[in-house]
Amino acid sequence: xxxxxxxxxxxxxxxxxxxxxxxxxxxxxxxxxxxxxxxxxxxxxxxxxxxxxxxxxxxxxxxxxxxxxxxxxxxxxxxxxxxxxxxxxxxxxxxxxxxxxxxxxxxxxxxxxxxxxxxxxxxxxxxxxxxxxxxxxxxxxxxxxxxxxxxxxxxxxxxxxxxxxxxxxxxxxxxxxxxxxxxxxxxxxxxxxxxxxxxxxxxxxxxxxxxxxxxxxxxxxxxxxxxxxxxxxxxxxxxxxxxxxxxxxxxxxxxxxxxxxxxxxxxxxxxxxxxxxxxxxxxxxxxxxxxxxxxxx
Amino acid sequence: xxxxxxxxxxxxxxxxxxxxxxxxxxxxxxxxxxxxxxxxxxxxxxxxxxxxxxxxxxxxxxxxxxxxxxxxxxxxxxxxxxxxxxxxxxxxxxxxxxxxxxxxxxxxxxxxxxxxxxxxxxxxxxxxxxxxxxxxxxxxxxxxxxxxxxxxxxxxxxxxxxxxxxxxxxxxxxxxxxxxxxxxxxxxxxxxxxxxxxxxxxxxxxxxxxxxxxxxxxxxxxxxxxxxxxxxxxxxxxxxxxxxxxxxxxxxxxxxxxxxxxxxxxxxxxxxxxxxxxxxxxxxxxxxxxxxxxxxxxxxxxxxxxxxxxxxxxxxxxxxxxxxxxxxxxxxxxxxxxxxxxxxxxxxxxxxxxxxxxx
Amino acid sequence: xxxxxxxxxxxxxxxxxxxxxxxxxxxxxxxxxxxxxxxxxxxxxxxxxxxxxxxxxxxxxxxxxxxxxxxxxxxxxxxxxxxxxxxxxxxxxxxxxxxxxxxxxxxxxxxxxxxxxxxxxxxxxxxxxxxxxxxxxxxxxxxxxxxxxxxxxxxxxxxxxxxxxxxxxxxxxxxxxxxxxxxxxxxxxxxxxxxxxxxxxxxxxxxxxxxxxxxxxxxx
Numbered sequence: 001x002x003x004x005x006x007x008x009x010x011x012x013x014x015x016x017x018x019x020x021x022x023x024x025x026x027x028x029x030x031x032x033x034x035x036x037x038x039x040x041x042x043x044x045x046x047x048x049x050x051x052x053x054x055x056x057x058x059x060x061x062x063x064x065x066x067x068x069x070x071x072x073x074x075x076x077x078x079x080x081x082x083x084x085x086x087x088x089x090x091x092x093x094x095x096x097x098x099x100x101x102x103x104x105x106x107x108x109x110x111x112x113x114x115x116x117x118x119x120x121x122x123x124x125x126x127x128x129x130x131x132x133x134x135x136x137x138x139x140x141x142x143x144x145x146x147x148x149x150x151x152x153x154x155x156x157x158x159x160x161x162x163x164x165x166x167x168x169x170x171x172x173x174x175x176x177x178x179x180x181x182x183x184x185x186x187x188x189x190x191x192x193x194x195x196x197x198x199x200x201x202x203x204x205x206x207x208x209x210x211x212x213x214x215x216x217x218x219x220x221x222x223x224x225x226x227x228x229x230x231x232x233x234x235x236x237x238x239x240x241x242x243x244x245x246x247x248x249x250x251x252x253x254x255x256x257x258x259x260x261x262x263x264x265x266x267x268x269x270x271x272x273x274x275x276x277x278x279x280x281x282x283x284x285x286x287x288x289x290x291x292x293x294x295x296x297x
Numbered sequence: 298x299x300x301x302x303x304x305x306x307x308x309x310x311x312x313x314x315x316x317x318x319x320x321x322x323x324x325x326x327x328x329x330x331x332x333x334x335x336x337x338x339x340x341x342x343x344x345x346x347x348x349x350x351x352x353x354x355x356x357x358x359x360x361x362x363x364x365x366x367x368x369x370x371x372x373x374x375x376x377x378x379x380x381x382x383x384x385x386x387x388x389x390x391x392x393x394x395x396x397x398x399x400x401x402x403x404x405x406x407x408x409x410x411x412x413x414x415x416x417x418x419x420x421x422x423x424x425x426x427x428x429x430x431x432x433x434x435x436x437x438x439x440x441x442x443x444x445x446x447x448x449x450x451x452x453x454x455x456x457x458x459x460x461x462x463x464x465x466x467x468x469x470x471x472x473x474x475x476x477x478x479x480x481x482x483x484x485x486x487x488x489x490x491x492x493x494x495x496x497x498x499x500x501x502x503x504x505x506x507x508x509x510x511x512x513x514x515x516x517x518x519x520x521x522x523x524x525x526x527x528x529x530x531x532x533x534x535x536x537x538x539x540x541x542x543x544x545x546x547x548x549x550x551x552x553x554x555x556x557x558x559x560x561x562x563x564x565x566x567x568x569x570x571x572x573x574x575x576x577x578x579x580x581x582x583x584x585x586x587x588x589x590x591x592x593x594x595x596x597x598x599x600x601x602x603x604x605x606x607x608x609x610x611x612x613x614x615x616x617x618x619x620x621x622x623x624x625x626x627x628x629x630x631x632x633x634x635x636x637x638x639x640x641x642x643x644x645x646x647x648x649x650x651x652x653x654x655x656x
Numbered sequence: 657x658x659x660x661x662x663x664x665x666x667x668x669x670x671x672x673x674x675x676x677x678x679x680x681x682x683x684x685x686x687x688x689x690x691x692x693x694x695x696x697x698x699x700x701x702x703x704x705x706x707x708x709x710x711x712x713x714x715x716x717x718x719x720x721x722x723x724x725x726x727x728x729x730x731x732x733x734x735x736x737x738x739x740x741x742x743x744x745x746x747x748x749x750x751x752x753x754x755x756x757x758x759x760x761x762x763x764x765x766x767x768x769x770x771x772x773x774x775x776x777x778x779x780x781x782x783x784x785x786x787x788x789x790x791x792x793x794x795x796x797x798x799x800x801x802x803x804x805x806x807x808x809x810x811x812x813x814x815x816x817x818x819x820x821x822x823x824x825x826x827x828x829x830x831x832x833x834x835x836x837x838x839x840x841x842x843x844x845x846x847x848x849x850x851x852x853x854x855x856x857x858x859x860x861x862x863x864x865x866x867x868x869x870x871x872x873x874x875x876x
Contacts, residue, residue, distance in 0.1 A: 181841055210741060213841065
């Protein structure tokens with residue numbers, strides 16, 4: 001629900017910004033005529049340049065994994081004090097959807113994916129087996145590993161099925177396990193984890209797995225005890241208020257890294273770089289840590 | 298026996314107050330459209346529940362607000378012919394007729410035979426398997442009547458049965474309907490806004506005005522001696538003047554500004570007098586001083602109608618702008634205007650026996 | 657190609673269309689008779705599933721039918737019936753989402769029905785049941801049929817609410833729509849497209865059948 005609500009607010013925000021934008025356009029017409037007037041007064045060149053770069057409002061479009069919704073919205077408020085001229089517009093969705101949107105030409109300055117796969121698919125320097133289409137969307141040298149997330153086993157409040165660990169998933173305690181589908185990053189880690197435990201095939205043939213199309217669906221199904229357990233991110237378990245009974249070790253599945261990069265065709269490279277830099281500051285990391293993220297090593 | 302209605306219902310725009318009794322025969326309910334005629338029929342049929350009152354047919358109480366009686370329409374056995382005939386569009390003529398006896402005739406063979414008989418009686422043989430939309434207006438009406446008669450109604454209620462038809466068909470169907478009504482044993486209510494239809498088809502009539510019904514009177518009386526201006530209007534009388542009685546069989550017509558002699562005895566107070574257009578006789582100027590009951594008028598307009606000439610004129614002593622209407626035959630007018638020449642004024646005689654005193 | 661989703665989708669769509677057919681007509685018939693104010697309020701409530709995002713509808717359904725909630729818990733305790741994450745959970749999702757389509761079209765049809773036909777039936781002594789099924793329903797046939805077809809198509813294509821309360825377990829709760837979505841998300845576009853064609857084919861067959869019936873009916 002919270003995500004839906006956030007979307008609704010975003011729509012409202014976009015609508016308002018459009019309205020304000022119209023108003024601002026008139027304003028900008030006035031300012032340009034003022035600037036013209038100033039230009040006629042023969043202002044020294046450096047001063048004129050100074051005027052335009054410092055005061056120009058910048059809008060950054062940030063496509064981020066849905067699991068970052070709460071934290072990024074908080075950081076947005078903080079950033080308003082740091083760089084008031086920068087307006088941050090977020091598009092939260094599953095990383096696969098975001099990747100498709102970018103690929104189809106969506107207006108985006110920074111992409112933060114919940115897995116390396118989608119980032120690699122847009123990175124020309126990545127393994128061509130992953131970037132099959134040879135897409136070149138990232139600004140060279142801008143890609144960084146921003147955050148780390150943990151894959152956890154979550155159960156409903158009170159843990160009615162008594163599942164205590166990943167190993168328990170092979171027992172009769174489990175009737176239905178909720179996973180994200182393979183396109184949702186958590187889904188890829190989940191299948192990797194279950195394969196390592198040699199449980200995936202058995203659970204699939206027993207019809208004990210239900211695939212959700214987004215993390216929200218998985219968390220709701222677990223919270224309502226419709227499924228006995230779910231494999232999700234620590235951050236999602238935290239925001240859904242789910243009970244975490246086990247954490248995946250590095251032997252069970254590879255590290256969950258959130259990479260971030262600036263898009264090649266950004267119009268606001270400087271502002272984007274500044275914001276990406278800001279995201280890695282201790283202040284921001286504190287915000288991320290609060291919901292279960294840690295700084296990527 | 299007969300139908301007795303005494304009901305009241307708030308219809309928002311006006312209050313329906315229908316009170317009348319019939320004793321056999323065809324009773325017309327005459328009124329302008331939207332005066333509550335159809336609503337009265339709906340109350341009798343049980344489709345609409347009155348706020349207050351009592352409806353009794355042949356001793357059977359249909360509705361009694363005091364005793365909390367409201368019989369379902371299904372149990373009232375009322376034959377209601379709707380304005381649009383209400384044939385079921387998804388059924389053939391035969392199937393439509395079958396619904397008429399569905400409620401009581403369980404024997405399929407008998408039912409079929411009865412329907413067969415009606416089909417012949419109402420000349421529907423050629424269209425038995427047609428849908429209502431494929432029928433002419435007349436066939437629709439006959440089918441609807443046949444269906445109603447098959448349901449063995451205790452009373453027939455016909456709601457403007459000719460309003461959906463063109464003039465030519467109307468005549469033919471009126472004759473057919475007259476036959477049906479003659480054969481029907483129970484009471485018939487005939488609702489119409491046409492005084493001509495009422496005159497030709499009904500034995501007695503009840504005039505309805507803005508939701509309020511008048512007394513049931515013989516049809517002839519309505520046309521010869523209407524007692525109110527509303528009844529006179531509905532009977533087709535066009536000329537009215539406010540009036541008061543004076544001694545010695547005289548009345549003073551206020552709007553026309555003349556004193557007129559009338560025939561008969563009258564003691565009740567009156568508000569108006571009325572004279573039908575064709576009872577007003579133009580009189581040659583030369584005879585004007587020899588005759589009584591004359592009105593001297595200015596001619597406003599002479600209108601040629603299909604079979605007659607209508608002269609619109611205003612009495613010289615008139616106190617209102619309302620003209621009077623004089624109707625004469627074309628032959629008379631040709632003769633009259635030749636002899637008299639084209640005049641701006643005209644003398645009109647009002648026969649005392651044709652002055653209607655109205656209250 | 658595993659045909660389970662086809663079979664599952666068909667039974668869900670059929671059962672929910674039948675459910676919605678009767679409940680929609682029932683609701684339309686009674687709501688049309690109500691006081692205008694009550695009618696307006698009920699109208700909004702009954703149409704809500706049409707305007708809400710299906711995922712939200714699914715969420716409400718999950719909250720209502722989940723084993724931790726009063727109703728879902730009672731069904732599980734008293735009858736051992738699990739209301740969510742089963743194949744028939746899809747019926748609840750499809751029914752709720754398709755209901756407004758049936759209800760609204762049926763109501764429109766009932767409102768344009770010539771009431772004098774019903775009155776005539778009553779004065780002829782026909783029972784109200786007969787009048788409703790044999791006169792009013794046939795007269796409103798076009799609208800009701802349109803509603804039923806819309807409801808069936810919507811039920812067949814239902815995704816959001818179904819995914820929420822039935823999940824996607826291959827061979828158990830998978831429907832054509834959830835299968836298409838999963839296949840497409842996992843980059844199996846070719847197979848997804850085949851399932852889309854199956855869906856289109858079914859809808860086309862249903863529409864053609866209805867049109868054919870209509871035409872034959874008219875010719876009679």
